[in-house]
Amino acid sequence: MITSRRMAAVDLNAEALGVPRKQLMESSGNAVARACRDLADPGASVAIVAGRGNNGGDALVAARFLTAYDVTVHLLGRPETISTDIARENWDALVAGEADRRTVTDSTAFDLGDPDLVVDAMLGTGVTGALREPEATAARAVNESSAAVLAVDVPSGVDADTGDAAGLAVDADRVVTFHDDKPGLGDLDCEVVVADIGIPEAAKLFTGPGDLLALDRDPKSHKGDHGDVLVVGGGPYTGAPALAAQSALRAGADLARVACPEAVAREVQGYSENLIVRGFSGDRLAPDHVPDLLDFAADRDAVVFGPGLGDADESLAAVREFLAAYDGTAVVDADALQIVPEVDTEATLICTPHQGELQTMGGETDADWEARSDLVRGFAADLGHTLLVKGAYDVVSDGDAVRVNRTGNPGMTVGGTGDVLAGAAGALAAVLPPLDAAAVAAYANGRAGDLAAEAFGGGLVATDLLERLPAGLRGDEE
Numbered sequence: 001m002i003t004s005r006r007m008a009a010v011d012l013n014a015e016a017l018g019v020p021r022k023q024l025m026e027s028s029g030n031a032v033a034r035a036c037r038d039l040a041d042p043g044a045s046v047a048i049v050a051g052r053g054n055n056g057g058d059a060l061v062a063a064r065f066l067t068a069y070d071v072t073v074h075l076l077g078r079p080e081t082i083s084t085d086i087a088r089e090n091w092d093a094l095v096a097g098e099a100d101r102r103t104v105t106d107s108t109a110f111d112l113g114d115p116d117l118v119v120d121a122m123l124g125t126g127v128t129g130a131l132r133e134p135e136a137t138a139a140r141a142v143n144e145s146s147a148a149v150l151a152v153d154v155p156s157g158v159d160a161d162t163g164d165a166a167g168l169a170v171d172a173d174r175v176v177t178f179h180d181d182k183p184g185l186g187d188l189d190c191e192v193v194v195a196d197i198g199i200p201e202a203a204k205l206f207t208g209p210g211d212l213l214a215l216d217r218d219p220k221s222h223k224g225d226h227g228d229v230l231v232v233g234g235g236p237y238t239g240a241p242a243l244a245a246q247s248a249l250r251a252g253a254d255l256a257r258v259a260c261p262e263a264v265a266r267e268v269q270g271y272s273e274n275l276i277v278r279g280f281s282g283d284r285l286a287p288d289h290v291p292d293l294l295d296f297a298a299d300r301d302a303v304v305f306g307p308g309l310g311d312a313d314e315s316l317a318a319v320r321e322f323l324a325a326y327d328g329t330a331v332v333d334a335d336a337l338q339i340v341p342e343v344d345t346e347a348t349l350i351c352t353p354h355q356g357e358l359q360t361m362g363g364e365t366d367a368d369w370e371a372r373s374d375l376v377r378g379f380a381a382d383l384g385h386t387l388l389v390k391g392a393y394d395v396v397s398d399g400d401a402v403r404v405n406r407t408g409n410p411g412m413t414v415g416g417t418g419d420v421l422a423g424a425a426g427a428l429a430a431v432l433p434p435l436d437a438a439a440v441a442a443y444a445n446g447r448a449g450d451l452a453a454e455a456f457g458g459g460l461v462a463t464d465l466l467e468r469l470p471a472g473l474r475g476d477e478e
């Protein structure tokens with residue numbers, strides 16, 4: 001089952017892997033033609049009703065494959081208004097091949113004829129709102145016709161994610177849907193066939209530019225919509241919490257706060273005037289601080305727990321008490337990780353161990369990333385939290401889905417890059433579901449590292465990543 005949002009991401013990842021959308025459209029059209037052959041014998045008349053998007057484009061391809069049939073293509077709207085290049089190229093190919101075709105510019109003149117089979121390719125996952133003209137008239141004509149109706153991807157007018165229609169929708173006998181079943185198709189009263197269109201498995205498994213689509217920022221959003229992130233850390237180390245908090249800002253958080261021991265608060269603040277630093281008494285985190293920290297954390301969108309915290313017994317006891325009582329979203333990193341398996345918490349956690357820390361947590365690892373992926377998935381399911389296990393291939397799992405990240409380079413073994421990753425994951429966890437937040441953080445952090453390596457080679461340092469994180473989070477070419 002795949003949502004249309006995730007499908008769009010996978011589609012873009014496929015493109016980055018060298019399988020462009022036009023190629024997928026060719027496979028989709030081929031699958032549509034195969035479904036037509038199942039439903040009608042050679043020589044039968046087939047009316048293809050095509051919209052101006054890629055759903056229509058799929059059927060324009062099918063027209064080319066249906067040489068043994070009497071095919072008429074009805075394009076809804078003027079050819080100049082076809083909304084994608086690849087659909088237009090397939091229309092142009094039909095025109096050049098002198099295929100039997102009509103353009104419907106006046107819905108009152110729409111004539112479906114009396115076909116044996118109708119291919120409904122008006123609208124797919126790009127539908128918004130109720131059917132407009134000439135689609136509405138065409139849908140009525142299709143529903144009134146006695147022909148068998150094959151819908152492309154989804155019956156036109158139906159939302160592929162919910163199965164709902166905002167009014168009129170095509171009543172199909174069969175749907176040929178692409179790549180994977182869609183959540184909204186299950187409740188429809190028609191047969192659903194899933195066609196493999198050659199999307200590489202890697203486009204789903206490996207993070208890629210498509211994963212960044214999850215980040216679409218709403219241009220109308222206000223300060224505060226993009227996250228108020230709290231980093232709890234510092235004590236023995238001061239750079240780590242400052243890096244994590246600055247990274248949260250670079251990853252799009254509106255506010256980044258650091259709660260750290262008073263003894264190091266000035267030093268942490270000294271790293272950046274962009275941080276809001278609050279000191280708690282003493283020189284390391286202790287259970288006494290937890291009630292205040294919980295209060296402070298309650299108004300934040302996400303907490304990053306652990307950078308620079310150290311592993312003093314009283315600090316770890318404080319982590320235990322905090323997590324037991326906290327019910328928000330947190331990224332857990334560094335020494336705080338070892339506490340996660342033993343606490344019962346309502347919190348939504350993203351844990352970011354490297355492989356050594358994973359083993360300290362009780363998880364198993366393997367040199368082979370595929371075997372490691374299975375182990376990480378199983379351990380995430382046991383924990384009931386999302387894991388981002390760092391390595392040459394980062395493995396992300398929420399216990400169900402797995403994403404593997406291949407960006408990054410050996411230069412990133414330098415100190416502090418893990419703090420940058422944790423901070424970015426915190427900012428993203430404020431706006432995305434945990435699996436997406438972890439996957440996008442790993443992808444963008446690795447891209448930032450790759451950009452830093454271009455500039456500094458093996459001499460890159462963690463602050464170089466901070467500067468490049470915004471580029472890592474944009475769809476820019478490396």
Ligand SMILES: NC(=O)C1=CN([C@@H]2O[C@H](COP(=O)(O)OP(=O)(O)OC[C@H]3O[C@@H](n4cnc5c(N)ncnc54)[C@H](O)[C@@H]3O)[C@@H](O)[C@H]2O)[C@@H](O)CC1
Pocket residue numbers: 007008010011024025028051052053054055056057058083084122123124125126127128129130131132133135152153154178197
């Ligand atoms: N990986 C993928 O996502 C793939 C998608 N493919 C096809 O691409 C389709 C999605 O293509 P698009 O994103 O171009 O979207 P659609 O082709 O579903 O619809 C877009 C067009 O419909 C118009 N439109 C939207 N709502 C309307 C309404 N209520 N009344 C009338 N017109 C309306 C838009 O102005 C636009 O011209 C999928 O359903 C599938 O058929 C395939 O080609 C292969 C791969």
Ligand SMILES: [K+]
Pocket residue numbers: 055120121122123124151152153154155156
């Ligand atoms: K359709």
